[in-house]
Amino acid sequence: MTAEVIFGSELAKSLRDEMKEEVTGLREKNIVPGLTVVLIGDDPASRSYVKGKQKASDYVGVDSDLIELPTDTTQEQLLNLIDELNHKDTVHGILVQLPLPAHIDEQVIIEAISPEKDVDGFHPISIGRMMTGKDTFFPCTPYGIIQMMKSKDISLEGKHAVIIGRSNIVGKPVGQLLLSENATVTYCHSRTKDMEAYIAQADILIVAVGKAHFINGDHIKDGAIVIDVGVNRVEDGSLTGDVDFDSAKEKASYITPVPKGVGPMTITMLMHNTIKSAKKANGLS
Numbered sequence: 314m315t316a317e318v319i320f321g322s323e324l325a326k327s328l329r330d331e332m333k334e335e336v337t338g339l340r341e342k343n344i345v346p347g348l349t350v351v352l353i354g355d356d357p358a359s360r361s362y363v364k365g366k367q368k369a370s371d372y373v374g375v376d377s378d379l380i381e382l383p384t385d386t387t388q389e390q391l392l393n394l395i396d397e398l399n400h401k402d403t404v405h406g407i408l409v410q411l412p413l414p415a416h417i418d419e420q421v422i423i424e425a426i427s428p429e430k431d432v433d434g435f436h437p438i439s440i441g442r443m444m445t446g447k448d449t450f451f452p453c454t455p456y457g458i459i460q461m462m463k464s465k466d467i468s469l470e471g472k473h474a475v476i477i478g479r480s481n482i483v484g485k486p487v488g489q490l491l492l493s494e495n496a497t498v499t500y501c502h503s504r505t506k507d508m509e510a511y512i513a514q515a516d517i518l519i520v521a522v523g524k525a526h527f528i529n530g531d532h533i534k535d536g537a538i539v540i541d542v543g544v545n546r547v548e549d550g551s552l553t554g555d556v557d558f559d560s561a562k563e564k565a566s567y568i569t570p571v572p573k574g575v576g577p578m579t580i581t582m583l584m585h586n587t588i589k590s591a592k593k594a595n596g597l598s
């Protein structure tokens with residue numbers, strides 16, 4: 314079997330076109346979705362992701378503002394900034410780019426963002442709402458993954474989804490979203506015994522470990538749907554996923570590439586959440 318490749322970049326383009334039209338309509342009603350992105354330090358990967366967010370915002374018509382702060386910014390200074398943004402009516406979404414420098418407690422920062430502006434969907438209130446099936450902002454990468462599978466009419470109900478990785482940003486929430494789509498979910502992580510046995514059972518395999526080519530075609534079941542969340546820069550400077558694409562493609566029914574797979578959808582769902590927040594703030598559903 315040779316898999317069909319799900320290009321997140323193509324889905325992202327068509328969703329961004331739809332969003333652009335929606336934002337044009339909102340702007341005619343004087344509703345201008347506003348996003349503030351905060352970048353601390355000079356990590357090149359973070360800088361490139363933030364650039365992608367600015368570009369997407371410009372395209373769909375979201376008014377975006379980038380606040381760049383030096384690495385030695387204190388936690389208190391960042392908390393003061395978030396407090397200011399929480400109270401600013403033109404700001405509908407606040408995103409603090411992760412990871413943060415080691416002297417800043419990420420969880421304290423996440424919890425300082427108003428849940429009404431938590432377009433990353435990382436606040437414990439957003440997570441609690443997601444877990445209990447309430448309306449909220451879903452974390453962007455997991456939400457993008459679900460949209461990619463839905464775009465191919467892949468039925469999730471009753472499927473065994475195996476997730477490799479248990480981060481708060483991807484692994485844990487994607488499992489929760491799959492559960493709410495009636496999939497059966499197994500989490501694997503660094504302490505899992507006999508991980509290969511779980512991988513071999515997966516109808517849907519989601520890999521988010523950050524290790525180049527951690528999974529190859531020998532591991533996966535014939536016809537599995539393989540979602541690669543890894544973005545690893547290798548020696549020659551190119552990007553590669555957590556899955557060995559060429560060998561996995563020969564076994565899977567669907568597979569996502571790296572680049573042009575999950576990454577562009579992460580940014581697209583951020584646009585979705587920002588527009589949703591602006592609509593909500595203006596009494597629209």
Ligand SMILES: Nc1nc2c(c(=O)[nH]1)N[C@@H](CN(C=O)c1ccc(C(=O)N[C@@H](CCC(=O)O)C(=O)O)cc1)CN2
Binds near residue numbers: 412576
């Ligand atoms: N506050 C947040 N921080 C981080 C998040 C997040 O959702 N919120 N996720 C990741 C990084 N990330 C978004 O911020 C992100 C990662 C990758 C891509 C992407 O488009 N990747 C491209 C390749 C880009 C390249 O050439 O370097 C692709 O896969 O095609 C977008 C966003 C951690 N931090």
